[in-house]
């Protein structure tokens with residue numbers, strides 16, 4: 123019985139993995155940042171963000187041995203300064219993927235223009251943050 127249940131759970135997990143799997147075949151690098159001993163890669167379906175909804179991947183690896191780094195709780199937020207306007211702020215929901223050190227998120231942009239992106243993490247290997255800019259076309 124226990125084995126049967128384990129089999130059913132494994133089957134369901136495999137199915138869920140297939141259904142929720144990232145819908146593109148190859149990740150294109152949008153930006154990489156090195157913070158201390160951690161390399162953070164922002165990847166997407168395309169090598170750049172576009173207006174509207176974007177799916178993205180954040181990958182944390184060790185600069186020393188290129189092994190995945192468990193970054194724990196991860197958040198990504200963006201802001202754009204526009205003349206005569208309050209900065210436009212957009213945040214993303216970021217959730218861990220099945221693979222360690224890999225996180226999936228989506229973000230929506232109302233218009234084009236360069237975003238100041240902040241990525242924060244808080245995990246067993248330590249916490250940190252990095253800022254970089256990404257154009258939205």
Ligand SMILES: [Cu+2]
Pocket residue numbers: 202204210233234235
């Ligand atoms: Cu704007």
